[in-house]
Amino acid sequence: MLNNIRVHRAIKNITQAELAELINVSRQTINTIESGKYVPSTILSLKIAKVFGVAVEQLFVLEDID
Amino acid sequence: MLNNIRVHRAIKNITQAELAELINVSRQTINTIESGKYVPSTILSLKIAKVFGVAVEQLFVLEDID
DNA sequence: AAAAAATGTAAAACAAACTTGACAAATAAA
DNA sequence: TTTATTTGTCAAGTTTGTTTTACATTTTTT
Numbered sequence A, B: 001m002l003n004n005i006r007v008h009r010a011i012k013n014i015t016q017a018e019l020a021e022l023i024n025v026s027r028q029t030i031n032t033i034e035s036g037k038y039v040p041s042t043i044l045s046l047k048i049a050k051v052f053g054v055a056v057e058q059l060f061v062l063e064d065i066d
Numbered sequence C: 001a002a003a004a005a006a007t008g009t010a011a012a013a014c015a016a017a018c019t020t021g022a023c024a025a026a027t028a029a030a
Numbered sequence D: 001t002t003t004a005t006t007t008g009t010c011a012a013g014t015t016t017g018t019t020t021t022a023c024a025t026t027t028t029t030t
Helices: A005-012 A016-023 A027-034 A042-052 B005-012 B016-022 B027-034 B042-052
Strands: none
Touching: A005 A016, A005 A027, A005 A042, A016 A027, A016 A042, A042 B042, B005 B016, B005 B027, B005 B042, B016 B027, B016 B042
């Protein structure tokens, strides 16, 4: 599972803390998601995608083949 | 959080068990997601959306205002 | 180069998602 | 109207996501 949060944060020029605040989660949640430690819930994915104005599919990409 | 899984299942004419098998989860997982008991992980959302050929946003809709 | 801001990381605790197994209720088919 | 298929639900257990607190490291600004 890959994600492009860092890229979209860069495009919008906001910090992890700012993104966290926008969707009401802790900064560590953003940090750990962004660094691929875990995949967020669908609710968070939708909220993050909404902030960036993109589809969930553009932010999170399935990679494992099963 | 609303979802349209049942509708898309109807369109594709597949059972809960068949959908479950397609994405390698238990039938109960599909059943409970479909009936709104909990929201799936982003990984499952992406897989389900892929099966139906729609975006995650078309399948799961945020409704609570925060 | 020093100070400030941003990011990485870790542990403990809790919440939410998911599984299995098993059975009841409803719907469809024979 | 009996049988088969599909769907609903419950409980217990495991795994994964999320929070909080706290500190270390890296990057940016002055």
